[in-house]
Amino acid sequence: MKALAIDSSSNCITFTVRNEDKTVRLALDIGMHQSEQLLPSIEHVLTLASLSASDLEFTALCEGPGSFTGLRLSYAALKALQLANETPIYAVPTLEALAYPFAQWKGAVVPVIDAKKNRFYAAVYRNGKENTPAADATIETIASWLDKEEEILAAGPDAEYFAECLIAACPELKVTTLRSFYIDAGQQLLEIANKMYLEKKAPMQDYDGPVYIRPSEAEEKRAAERDPE
Numbered sequence: 001m002k003a004l005a006i007d008s009s010s011n012c013i014t015f016t017v018r019n020e021d022k023t024v025r026l027a028l029d030i031g032m033h034q035s036e037q038l039l040p041s042i043e044h045v046l047t048l049a050s051l052s053a054s055d056l057e058f059t060a061l062c063e064g065p066g067s068f069t070g071l072r073l074s075y076a077a078l079k080a081l082q083l084a085n086e087t088p089i090y091a092v093p094t095l096e097a098l099a100y101p102f103a104q105w106k107g108a109v110v111p112v113i114d115a116k117k118n119r120f121y122a123a124v125y126r127n128g129k130e131n132t133p134a135a136d137a138t139i140e141t142i143a144s145w146l147d148k149e150e151e152i153l154a155a156g157p158d159a160e161y162f163a164e165c166l167i168a169a170c171p172e173l174k175v176t177t178l179r180s181f182y183i184d185a186g187q188q189l190l191e192i193a194n195k196m197y198l199e200k201k202a203p204m205q206d207y208d209g210p211v212y213i214r215p216s217e218a219e220e221k222r223a224a225e226r227d228p229e
Contacts (some may be wrong), residue, residue, distance in 0.1 A: 016186030058116025060193035088203035103128030107151030
């Protein structure tokens with residue numbers, strides 16, 4: 001495998017490159033400066049992995065949900081590589097990638113990203129399968145998806161904060177977090193995308209873009225101006 005994955009769905013953007021048995025990973029927690037470091041970071045990790053952009057068999061990214069700005073950045077960067085080298089791009093649902101390592105968990109896996117405004121992007125997976133689709137939900141709604149008799153695993157960059165909120169709302173739920181083990185989706189993006197590549201599944205098309213499950217703040221503002229009531 002010769003591939004590059006970018007996870008820009010949360011505040012921390014990560015770049016993961018695989019060159020056969022060599023893996024290089026770079027994580028940048030730099031907030032609004034992600035765009036300035038995007039292309040230099042891609043070049044840096046490719047160099048460390050002894051690859052050039054033209055060597056890549058495919059690239060992968062999180063399709064969403066997640067950070068509006070972050071998702072747009074990774075799409076723009078990988079589409080530039082696609083245009084220059086005809087490198088196929090595989091887009092993987094963010095929450096699917098976050099849940100992927102825990103398919104054997106005996107209970108409910110809840111991949112989560114803090115969506116702000118007291119809400120989370122979340123889904124529920126059981127036995128490696130999506131049981132409740134991705135949604136922009138309150139902690140009370142997410143709690144209603146879960147059973148107090150099952151072991152609940154919260155996964156993703158905001159798992160610890162989510163677990164605190166969930167336990168505060170429903171103390172009877174049994175929640176475990178593994179944030180220190182799992183921070184970003186880079187490795188999982190590569191594994192999922194490699195399966196798609198080997199199975200000759202269709203890559204992302206030119207007109208495809210990030211998948212948002214919430215209107216952006218600009219869209220919400222425009223809607224409020226149109227309908228002040």
